[in-house]
Amino acid sequence: MSNKKVTAKLTFKFWLYFVTFAISIFVILWFMQVIFFQSYYSTMKKTEVVNIVSKLSLQYGENSQEFFDSVDKMAYKNSSSILIFDEFGNVTYNTFYKNEQTQITPTRQNLIDVNELIKKILDSNSKKYSKTITHSKLKAQIFVYCVNIPQTQLYLAMITPIDPIDATTNVLQSQLEMVTILSVIISSIISIFLSKKLSNPIVKMNETAKELAKGNYNIEFKKSGYYEMDNLAETLNYATSELAKTDKIRKELIANVSHDLKTPLTMIKAYAEMIRDLSGENKEKRQEHLNVIIEETDRLTRLVNDMLDLSRIESGNIKLKKEVFDLKETLNDIVKPLNVENPNLIEIDCPDDNISVFADKVKIEQVCYNLLTNAINHSNMKEDGKIIVRVNCNSKKVKVHIIDNGVGIPKEELGHIFERYYKVDKTYKRSSNGTGLGLSIVKNILETHGVDFGVESQVGKGSDFWFELEKPQKK
Numbered sequence: 482m483s484n485k486k487v488t489a490k491l492t493f494k495f496w497l498y499f500v501t502f503a504i505s506i507f508v509i510l511w512f513m514q515v516i517f518f519q520s521y522y523s524t525m526k527k528t529e530v531v532n533i534v535s536k537l538s539l540q541y542g543e544n545s546q547e548f549f550d551s552v553d554k555m556a557y558k559n560s561s562s563i564l565i566f567d568e569f570g571n572v573t574y575n576t577f578y579k580n581e582q583t584q585i586t587p588t589r590q591n592l593i594d595v596n597e598l599i600k601k602i603l604d605s606n607s608k609k610y611s612k613t614i615t616h617s618k619l620k621a622q623i624f625v626y627c628v629n630i631p632q633t634q635l636y637l638a639m640i641t642p643i644d645p646i647d648a649t650t651n652v653l654q655s656q657l658e659m660v661t662i663l664s665v666i667i668s669s670i671i672s673i674f675l676s677k678k679l680s681n682p683i684v685k686m687n688e689t690a691k692e693l694a695k696g697n698y699n700i701e702f703k704k705s706g707y708y709e710m711d712n713l714a715e716t717l718n719y720a721t722s723e724l725a726k727t728d729k730i731r732k733e734l735i736a737n738v739s740h741d742l743k744t745p746l747t748m749i750k751a752y753a754e755m756i757r758d759l760s761g762e763n764k765e766k767r768q769e770h771l772n773v774i775i776e777e778t779d780r781l782t783r784l785v786n787d788m789l790d791l792s793r794i795e796s797g798n799i800k801l802k803k804e805v806f807d808l809k810e811t812l813n814d815i816v817k818p819l820n821v822e823n824p825n826l827i828e829i830d831c832p833d834d835n836i837s838v839f840a841d842k843v844k845i846e847q848v849c850y851n852l853l854t855n856a857i858n859h860s861n862m863k864e865d866g867k868i869i870v871r872v873n874c875n876s877k878k879v880k881v882h883i884i885d886n887g888v889g890i891p892k893e894e895l896g897h898i899f900e901r902y903y904k905v906d907k908t909y910k911r912s913s914n915g916t917g918l919g920l921s922i923v924k925n926i927l928e929t930h931g932v933d934f935g936v937e938s939q940v941g942k943g944s945d946f947w948f949e950l951e952k953p954q955k956k
Contacts, residue, residue: 495676561641698725745777851919859887886943899924
């Protein structure tokens with residue numbers, strides 16, 4: 482899919498979402514306007530009338546002039562009529578006659594029967610009465626609310642229409658139409674703006690990802706200022722750096738393995754030809770050449786075996802056979818043949834005679850052997866090379882240190898030392914003993930055991946490779 486199609490799709494979807502949201506809101510508003518506006522307005526109007534009448538009835542007698550001014554004001558503001566009458570039905574005050582000239586109120590005095598109101602109030606325990614009347618000519622609802630003025634024989638009634646005024650309703654509907662149209666337009670503009678704002682970083686990431694797919698690791702996913710997309714950019718940048726490292730290791734692995742395979746094969750072929758052509762009759766020469774062939778064949782065998790071991794461990798096809806065994810005895814068995822040429826090369830520093838651990842014995846032997854041969858390869862570069870195997874114990878774990886006083890490892894290289902064929906010295910040198918996979922096998926075996934391991938080193942002073950093992954649990 483092209484970038485234009487991606488952008489168009491996002492733009493359309495954002496536009497659709499925003500417009501749908503805006504239309505949904507206004508559908509609800511229109512629904513409220515058409516279905517519930519009448520009942521909502523009527524309820525509010527009735528509540529307002531009740532509050533006004535209750536308030537005016539309490540003000541009666543405090544200040545005559547202010548009271549009647551308040552009555553007139555309330556009647557005018559609410560397009561209503563307010564009556565005050567006595568227990569015999571005689572109207573003592575009526576705003577109807579004052580309002581009639583201005584035609585503010587649509588009501589007529591003959592809509593109500595004062596005597597009926599008095600009778601209803603007297604029958605009521607609350608001294609209040611209300612009713613809704615349908616005006617036949619105006620086809621309007623009229624609300625009447627009447628109360629007994631406290632501590633008097635007078636009554637106050639308010640008569641008001643509870644239907645929305647047509648002009649007000651028309652204005653509201655007209656405004657709602659305009660707001661609806663404007664909201665849809667504004668939603669469209671905002672949706673297009675936001676879609677471009679959000680889609681541009683995605684399009685750029687898509688273009689960068691295509692470069693990554695082509696094998697170009699010299700790229701960077703740019704941040705856009707959005708939290709989630711910035712996190713994605715950081716993750717992709719990290720993935721890119723890891724892919725670059727993996728690709729570099731892969732290339733080095735192919736080059737190194739090819740070199741390690743090619744060299745012994747070349748020597749095997751060359752010495753086989755020498756036996757055939759030159760030393761066939763010379764027993765000593767023939768034996769020397771055959772020994773070279775055997776050594777190179779052994780080297781190839783070790784390399785293939787290490788690669789197979791590493792492949793099995795990394796693929797998860799290997800199953801650990803954990804058992805309880807004596808670690809010190811195992812270390813002595815491994816060190817003894819390695820100390821044949823130099824009895825003082827490897828020293829075991831172990832506080833106890835018997836140290837039981839719970840692990841796969843064969844795999845731990847392989848770990849110890851690989852770490853020791855790695856230490857030997859580096860310690861032999863110095864005349865005073867010496868290796869110490871130190872074992873520390875606590876109640877739950879055993880910690881094994883393989884310490885050499887070799888060349889050491891730079892701090893920036895420590896995080897990569899367990900990678901396949903990784904070398905601190907980038908100039909490839911053919912090892913006389915190792916295959917370049919020993920530390921990677923150590924890492925995978927210890928990870929399979931689920932134990933901690935690591936390395937500490939100083940350039941020129943040596944390295945300390947360590948790992949932990951679990952003690953058997955006491956029943």
